[in-house]
Amino acid sequence: MAARSLRGIFAVYKPPAVNWRSVRLTVETGLVHDLNASECPLPHDQIRFLPTTSQGISGTETNLTVAQLPALANHPRVLAVGSGNKQLSYLQDCHLTKEYTVHGSFGTATEDFSDTGRLIEKTTYDHITLDRLERIIAVIQGSHQKALITYSGIDLKSQAAYELACRGMLRPLHKSPPIITGIRCSQFSLPNFTLEVQCVHETQQYLRKIIHEIGLELKSSAVCTSVRRTRDGVFTLDDALIRTDWKLQQISSAVRRSQPRVAAALREDSWRHTALSGMAVPERCPVPTEAEP
Structure with missing residues (x-):
């Protein structure tokens, strides 16, 4: 049954300049279309004991008759995908890090810290070196x-x-301001540079502001030319389904592939809470490695 394989979490690739709501609507529409086009399984019968009455010697008697009736509620629903929402909520509570590739350029400053914003000023940048950065x-x-x-x-x-610390599991216990857990320069060629950033609770605006502040610290200015997320918790770019794969079969396969990693992340977070509290913390969201029957 196709809908039963949609109990979980998967990742999709969001193209630049496309709102995430549009991506979600496109995925949902595709799933509805594919589910409606798939063969609908026959309803499973359920055993019911139905009361019947008859006239006996002592008057009206009530008897129970065994009957097989169709379980009409047992039909595929797109909400089967939504059953992964609880897992997603638990996964978000793990406060897993995300990784970004952030490109910047020295020499200009804008209102929104991006290269497309309204220009505020131009500055020199010849004095900037990789060592200073x-x-x-x-x-x-x-x-x-x-x-x-x-x-x-x-x-x-x-x-x-x-x-x-040994297991690399130092993370915020609750919601926090944006925190950068790792940052390095992977490319430097004036005026352009590239940073690899690992962080939690960030926004793209915050990452652009970091580029701006780096420019100020170097007695210059800088704007962010692009931000690309390369990892979101347990999901990487290799897991992200491109537009042509937003179909029932591909999404079902992606959900199955992600289940072991999601389960491992939740178990690891339970261990983290155990280490912090000194008491046993039950696994909050067991995730099957296979689609449930």
């Missing part, structure tokens, strides 16, 4: 590392802090 990046990462420790809610001297 990397020193600013190190300062940014150091300040955000302190914030990460603060919002993780752990005692640095505790065994839990040591175990979480």
Whole structure:
């Protein structure tokens, strides 16, 4: 049954300049079309005991008769995809990091920190070197590392802090301001540069502002020319379905492939809460490795 394979989470590729609501509507429309075009399975029969009356010696008697009736509610629904919403909510509570490739350019400043915004000023940038840029990046990462420790809610001297740090699981315990957990320069060719950023609770506007602030720290200015997310929690670009794959079969396959990783992430987060609280934390959302029957 096609709808039963749609209980889970999957990733799609959102093209630039396309609103996420438009992407969601397109995916939902495609799923409805494919589900309606698929063969509808016959309803399963259910056993019911129906009361019947008859006239006996002592008057009216009530008897129970066994009958087989169709279970009319057992039909495919697109809401089967929505059953993964609970898993998604738990996954968001894990506060997993995201990775971005952020491109910037020195020499200009705009109102919205992007290269398409209204120009505010132009500045020189010939004095900027890779070494100076990397020193600013190190300062940014150091300040955000302190914030990460603060919002993780752990005692640095505790065994839990040591175990979480060894496993790379220092994350905010609750919702926090944007925190950069890792940042490095992967390309530098004046006036252009590229940063690889790992962060939590960020927005694209925040990432553009980081580029702007780097320009200011280097006695210049800078704008963000593009932002591309390369990983979202357990999902990477390889998992993202392109527009031609937003179909029932491809989405069902993507859901099945993601289930083991989603389950592993939820179990790991339960272990993290156990380490923080010192008491057993039950697995909050068991996820099957196969589609449920």
